[in-house]
Amino acid sequence: MKVWQILLIILIIIVAVLAILYFVGKRMEKKQAEQQQQMEAMKQQVSMLIIDKKKMKLKESGLPQMVIDQTPKYMRRAKLPIVKAKVGPKIMTLIADDKIFDLIPVKKEVKAVVSGLYIMEVRGIRGSLEHKEKKKGLLDKLSAKLNGDSKK
Numbered sequence: 001m002k003v004w005q006i007l008l009i010i011l012i013i014i015v016a017v018l019a020i021l022y023f024v025g026k027r028m029e030k031k032q033a034e035q036q037q038q039m040e041a042m043k044q045q046v047s048m049l050i051i052d053k054k055k056m057k058l059k060e061s062g063l064p065q066m067v068i069d070q071t072p073k074y075m076r077r078a079k080l081p082i083v084k085a086k087v088g089p090k091i092m093t094l095i096a097d098d099k100i101f102d103l104i105p106v107k108k109e110v111k112a113v114v115s116g117l118y119i120m121e122v123r124g125i126r127g128s129l130e131h132k133e134k135k136k137g138l139l140d141k142l143s144a145k146l147n148g149d150s151k152k
Contacts, residue, residue: 095119
């Protein structure tokens with residue numbers, strides 16, 4: 001009898017936690033949609049020369065202190081895709097979208113769609129962007145040799 005009471009209490013707690021997570025998730029989804037609309041409204045196309053790109057922590061990135069202060073605490077330790085670029089006469093530190101970070105060429109001029117400090121899209125000025133293939137790891141090379149489809 002006691003075991004059933006304990007299981008019932010645990011079940012009620014689990015249901016309450018799931019309900020809370022559901023409503024918090026809905027609120028976060030609405031916030032994200034609003035932020036996306038604001039970014040779409042403020043976007044502008046800019047020509048820039050990419051100097052460097054790295055994934056680094058927010059504090060090491062060289063972004064303005066105001067941006068770091070506005071970032072949530074849990075995101076400050078995460079590594080972000082940071083791009084240093086020359087936009088006009090100024091050298092700026094920008095944050096790239098994770099989806100396009102690999103497409104950004106270093107030491108080349110690109111046209112980018114920027115919203116504030118956030119790079120949303122990248123296009124090459126002179127033709128398309130060449131996407132370099134990632135280096136194969138040891139396991140990939142060995143499996144390719146075993147399968148007989150080795151490329152040099």
